[in-house]
Amino acid sequence: MRFYLCLLLGALLAIPLILLLIIGVDVPLAKLLHPHGAPLRPFFLSFMHLHDSLQGALQARQLWVWLALLLLFAITRWRQRPESTIWLVALLTLVGSQAARHLLAMYFKRPRPLQVFEHLAANPDFWQAGQFDSFPSGHAAGAAGLLLPWALRFPRARPWLLAWLGLVCLGRVVLEFHWLSDVVAGAAIGLVLTCGFELATWWLRPKQKVEQPILHSG
Numbered sequence: 001m002r003f004y005l006c007l008l009l010g011a012l013l014a015i016p017l018i019l020l021l022i023i024g025v026d027v028p029l030a031k032l033l034h035p036h037g038a039p040l041r042p043f044f045l046s047f048m049h050l051h052d053s054l055q056g057a058l059q060a061r062q063l064w065v066w067l068a069l070l071l072l073f074a075i076t077r078w079r080q081r082p083e084s085t086i087w088l089v090a091l092l093t094l095v096g097s098q099a100a101r102h103l104l105a106m107y108f109k110r111p112r113p114l115q116v117f118e119h120l121a122a123n124p125d126f127w128q129a130g131q132f133d134s135f136p137s138g139h140a141a142g143a144a145g146l147l148l149p150w151a152l153r154f155p156r157a158r159p160w161l162l163a164w165l166g167l168v169c170l171g172r173v174v175l176e177f178h179w180l181s182d183v184v185a186g187a188a189i190g191l192v193l194t195c196g197f198e199l200a201t202w203w204l205r206p207k208q209k210v211e212q213p214i215l216h217s218g
C-alpha cells in the first residue's frame with residue numbers, strides 16, 4: 001500500500017510540473033520540432049498506427065472487454081487468488097481515464113500545435129472558442145489507464161509497458177498533435193487513477209494465509 005501512496009503523492013506533484021511546462025516549455029519545444037522533427041515522424045507515424053489499431057480493436061469490443069474484466073475479477077476473487085483485484089483496477093482505470101480526459105478536454109478547450117501552426121487558433125491558450133480538445137492528451141491518458149495497472153503490479157513487465165507508454169506520449173508531441181504538458185497531464189491522470197483504485201480496492205484483496213510452522217516431536 002505504501003508503494004501506491006508514494007506514487008499517488010508523486011503524481012499529484014506533477015501539477016506544478018505541468019504548469020512549468022505550459023509556461024516555459026510547450027511552445028519552444030513545438031517550434032523546435034515543427035521544422036526539425038521530420039526525421040522522427042515516419043517512425044512515430046508507424047508506431048501510432050500500430051497503437052491505434054490495437055486500441056481500436058479493444059474499443060470495438062469495449063463492452064465485452066469490460067464484462068470480461070469484471071468476470072475475471074469475480075472468478076479470481078472467488079478462488080482467493082492474490083492478484084484478483086488487478087482485473088477490477090484495470091476495468092476502473094480504463095473507464096475512468098477515458099471519462100476524465102473527455103471532461104477535462106471539454107472544459108479546458110486548448111488548441112493543438114497543428115491548429116496553432118495552421119492559424120486555426122492564435123495561440124495555445126486555454127478556454128478558446130471552438131472545437132479544441134488538446135489538454136489533456138486522450139492517447140496518453142488512455143494508454144496510461146490501460147498499461148499502468150499492469151506495469152505497477154508486475155515488475156517484470158514494467159520496462160516494456162512503460163516504454164510503450166513513453167513512445168505513445170513522445171509520438172503525440174513529435175507528430176504535433178499535442179503539447180508536452182498535454183501528454184504529461186494525460187499520463188498523470190492514468191497514474192492517479194491507478195493508484196487511487198489500487199488503494200480503494202485494497203480491502204478486496206484475499207487475505208494471505210499464514211503457514212503454521214510444523215512442530216516436530218521428540
